[in-house]
Amino acid sequence: MASTLRRAEGRDAVRSGELVAAVLAGAWRSAPPSLCLSAEELAQIGPRLQQTGEAALGWWRVRDSELRTSAAAVELRQAYRYATIWAAVHEHQVQQAISALQAAGVEPLLAKGWAIARWYPEPGLRPYEDIDLCVRPEQQAAAQAALRVPPGASGHPVDLHTQFLDLRERPFDQLYRHSEQAASGDVCVRVLGLEDHLRLLCLHFWRHGAWRPLWLSDIGALLEALPQGFDWDYCLRGSASDARRVVCALGLAHELLGAQIELALFSRQATLLPRWLVPAVLRKWGAPAEGVLPPLIWTLIRQPGSLPHALRHRWPDPINATVWLAGPFNELPRFPYQLVDSLRRSAAVVPRSAKVLLQEWQQSNRNR
Amino acid sequence: MLPIVRPADELRVVDLPDEVLIYDLKRHQAHCLNQTAAFVWRRCDGQTSVAQLAALLQADRENLNIAAAEEMVWLALDRLSRAHLLQGRVIPPAVAAGIPRRALLRKVALAAVGGALVLPVVESIVAPTVAMAASCGVVCTGNTTLCAGFAVCFTCLAVGGGVKTCQ
Numbered sequence: 001m002a003s004t005l006r007r008a009e010g011r012d013a014v015r016s017g018e019l020v021a022a023v024l025a026g027a028w029r030s031a032p033p034s035l036c037l038s039a040e041e042l043a044q045i046g047p048r049l050q051q052t053g054e055a056a057l058g059w060w061r062v063r064d065s066e067l068r069t070s071a072a073a074v075e076l077r078q079a080y081r082y083a084t085i086w087a088a089v090h091e092h093q094v095q096q097a098i099s100a101l102q103a104a105g106v107e108p109l110l111a112k113g114w115a116i117a118r119w120y121p122e123p124g125l126r127p128y129e130d131i132d133l134c135v136r137p138e139q140q141a142a143a144q145a146a147l148r149v150p151p152g153a154s155g156h157p158v159d160l161h162t163q164f165l166d167l168r169e170r171p172f173d174q175l176y177r178h179s180e181q182a183a184s185g186d187v188c189v190r191v192l193g194l195e196d197h198l199r200l201l202c203l204h205f206w207r208h209g210a211w212r213p214l215w216l217s218d219i220g221a222l223l224e225a226l227p228q229g230f231d232w233d234y235c236l237r238g239s240a241s242d243a244r245r246v247v248c249a250l251g252l253a254h255e256l257l258g259a260q261i262e263l264a265l266f267s268r269q270a271t272l273l274p275r276w277l278v279p280a281v282l283r284k285w286g287a288p289a290e291g292v293l294p295p296l297i298w299t300l301i302r303q304p305g306s307l308p309h310a311l312r313h314r315w316p317d318p319i320n321a322t323v324w325l326a327g328p329f330n331e332l333p334r335f336p337y338q339l340v341d342s343l344r345r346s347a348a349v350v351p352r353s354a355k356v357l358l359q360e361w362q363q364s365n366r367n368r
Numbered sequence: 369m370l371p372i373v374r375p376a377d378e379l380r381v382v383d384l385p386d387e388v389l390i391y392d393l394k395r396h397q398a399h400c401l402n403q404t405a406a407f408v409w410r411r412c413d414g415q416t417s418v419a420q421l422a423a424l425l426q427a428d429r430e431n432l433n434i435a436a437a438e439e440m441v442w443l444a445l446d447r448l449s450r451a452h453l454l455q456g457r458v459i460p461p462a463v464a465a466g467i468p469r470r471a472l473l474r475k476v477a478l479a480a481v482g483g484a485l486v487l488p489v490v491e492s493i494v495a496p497t498v499a500m501a502a503s504c505g506v507v508c509t510g511n512t513t514l515c516a517g518f519a520v521c522f523t524c525l526a527v528g529g530g531v532k533t534c535q
Contacts, residue, residue, distance in 0.1 A: 050496045079496040085389040085398050086495075088380040124382075 014279055016286025019045045020054070020213050021256045027057040028221035030121040033258070035061050039070040046072040048286070053127045054214050055079030060125055084124030087117060094131055095187040097147060097158050101133070104146035107190055108133040109172070109179055111164060111200060112218075115191040118182065119221040126218070130159040136172050137162040166203035167196060169238055178234070195235035198222050202249035203242060209320040210252075210281050219249055220259030232265060241328060247271060248329050252281065274331050280318045297353035301360055316341040371421075371445055372414030372455045379453070389493070390453060398493040399451050405488035408444035412454060418442065439476045444488035446472075451490045 019041050026032045042062065049058045059080035062073045094114045101108050113128035120126045135143045140162050147158050163172065178193035192200065201222065205215040236243040247270045253259035255273060299310045318334035321327070321341035373379075380391040388406040390399045401409055407428065411421055422438035432440070442460035446469070449458040462472050477487060 055496060078493060081384075081387075081389055081400050082398055082493045082495055084384070085380060085382050085391040085493070088382050088389075089391050089393070092380065 010283060013283045013286040016045055016048065017282030017284065018286070020048060020285045021282065023049065023058050023061050024054060024213050024217050025256075025258045026220075027054075027061050027257075028120050028125070028217055028224070032061055035065055035067075037062075037067065039067055039072065042067055042070060043072040045286075046075055048288075049076065050079055052212050052214060054217070056083040056125045056127060057214070057217065060121075080124065083127045084122065086127065087123040090114065090128065090131075091123065091184055093157065094189065095184050097131055097133065098184075098187050098189050100146045101135070101143055102187075104142050106135055106139045106143045106146060107176075108135045108143065109175055109192055110189050111192045111197065112204075114184065114189075115182070115197065116201075116218050116221070119218075119225050126214070126221075130157045132159045132161065132164075134161045134164055134172060134175065164200055166200050166207060170196065194222065194226060195231050198226075199235050199242075199246055202246040205249050206245050206319065206323050209284065209317065209323065211284050213285050216249070216253050216257055216281075220253040220257045223250065223253060223259045223261050241326065244270065244329055248273060248277065252277070256281065274329055276318050276331075276334055277329065280334075284317060284319070296349065297356045301356075314342070314345070316345065369456060369458075370414050370417055371412040371448075371458050373409060373412045374453060374455055392452060395452060397452075398495070399453065400489075400491045400493050401448075402486060402489040402491075404440065404486050405444050405447060405490050408441055408488060409448050409453060412445075412448070414455075418445070436476070439472070440488065443472065443476045444490075447488055447490040451492070453490070 019037065022037060023035065023042075023045065042058075046055075046058070049055045055076045056079055059073065059076035062068055062070075062076065067073050068077075091114060094110070098108065098110070111132045111134065113131055114123070117123040117126040117128060133143075140160070143160055147160065163170075164175075167175065175192060175196055176190075178196055179190050180193055182189050182191050191197070198219070201215065201219050205212075205219065208215070210216070236246055247266055250259075250261055251271045251273050254261050255278060296307075296310055296314065299307055316324075316338050318338060321334060321337035322329065324341055324344070325337050327337050374392075378392065378394050380393065382389040386403060388401040388409070390401065391397075392399070404425075407425060408421055411424060416424075418438060418441055421441045422434060425441060426432050426434050426437040429437070442462070445454065445458045446460050446463065448454050449456075460472060463469055473487075
């Protein structure tokens with residue numbers, strides 16, 4: 001009975017994930033394809049789009065359709081309005097941060113956020129919060145000093161790096177050599193080169209378990225903006241497993257969101273997506289967002305009846321398990337990865353569980 | 369006092385085809401102005417009187433007599449002022465004289481219906497609950513948290529504005 005219920009939940013999540021994918025398909029284009037969705041289906045995924053930041057894109061898709069007056073679309077439109085004005089605020093923050101760094105003799109590299117929003121028809125369609133800047137390691141202190149704001153003043157939400165985690169095998173100077181310049185108002189912003197950016201987006205997407213559909217939309221938007229001379233060799237250079245993940249992300253953007261890509265560029269073997277991958281991504285996109293779960297040991301003590309449910313929610317999904325264990329994206333079953341990942345996670349929470357047990361014991365002693 | 373908009377460095381403004389979006393950098397509030405409200409707001413330069421604003425509005429809209437235009441301008445100014453989009457407080461004479469805003473609105477609405485006009489609307493836009501800042505989308509409750517179901521999310525980082533998200 002329980003397993004039947006679980007399967008039904010899984011099917012529902014995949015179906016919702018498919019609806020999310022349908023809304024985002026080609027949503028980064030100035031004239032996206034027409035959308036075949038009922039008002040009920042839009043209402044079903046509306047909260048999910050709001051939560052993961054695709055609501056503005058959702059409005060972009062439905063704004064010229066009959067759905068535009070539906071209750072769900074009205075909510076999406078509000079999110080679009082907010083994202084649009086917020087993008088203007090953020091762009092100003094980007095300009096301020098870059099100007100402050102440049103005045104201090106630091107030239108940062110900007111990635112994601114504003115740099116990605118440029119590829120969308122309107123900057124508000126791609127919401128972002130922090131400003132990811134990378135500086136030379138020897139300039140980090142100067143950069144931090146330049147970005148420091150007096151107490152009480154509103155600062156810049158800058159995430160300062162000396163290397164990007166997903167491009168850690170590429171030193172700053174290499175990224176800088178391949179970077180390009182973009183204009184934001186009067187400020188000249190140095191952004192990651194397209195090859196590095198596409199690689200970063202793909203690896204970042206997998207490192208975070210593909211949970212956010214917007215990241216795949218970013219990949220689609222960039223893919224369709226690539227110039228003729230795009231250096232695929234440089235983009236894919238590095239470990240074979242990273243290259244495979246990049247190509248898998250491209251294939252997924254094509255498969256789920258209809259991103260146009262010349263798949264003939266790659267070998268057939270490279271572009272084949274493992275059969276477990278697409279359902280795993282869709283399940284993730286369609287599943288209700290998880291809140292912070294209480295420690296398992298707490299559940300065991302306080303609500304033993306909900307232990308099966310708690311265990312099920314902690315069972316790692318195949319993408320996270322594969323990425324964490326640096327496993328290959330191939331056709332082999334994911335169960336071994338999930339099992340090992342589950343054990344790893346359990347080991348990681350042992351000290352925390354011990355702390356909870358101690359607290360419970362102290363509490364019960366006090367009550368006695 | 370002639371109505372005047374807040375200084376440009378306190379606001380961010382985006383023009384959309386049929387509305388204007390404004391973000392108040394001091395109060396951290398977002399507003400959406402429809403065309404009528406935006407028409408009035410754009411012309412509040414501290415040199416244009418309400419009568420002149422009404423004349424401009426009448427010239428821009430068909431089927432609007434000058435008295436109705438002036439009522440419409442006062443309504444717009446009242447709404448803009450209450451949203452803190454103007455310098456100082458602007459109170460319509462009718463409201464100052466003790467006439468309830470609802471009655472004023474009804475009067476302007478009747479004029480608007482007669483002329484098939486759109487009443488000025490200043491709508492506050494509320495930020496959607498978005499997990500956009502977080503890489504894993506879970507809002508932390510402590511300094512560390514276990515983000516179930518995600519690959520590498522174990523530490524809560526301050527993102528700004530006192531908000532912590534799990535990264």
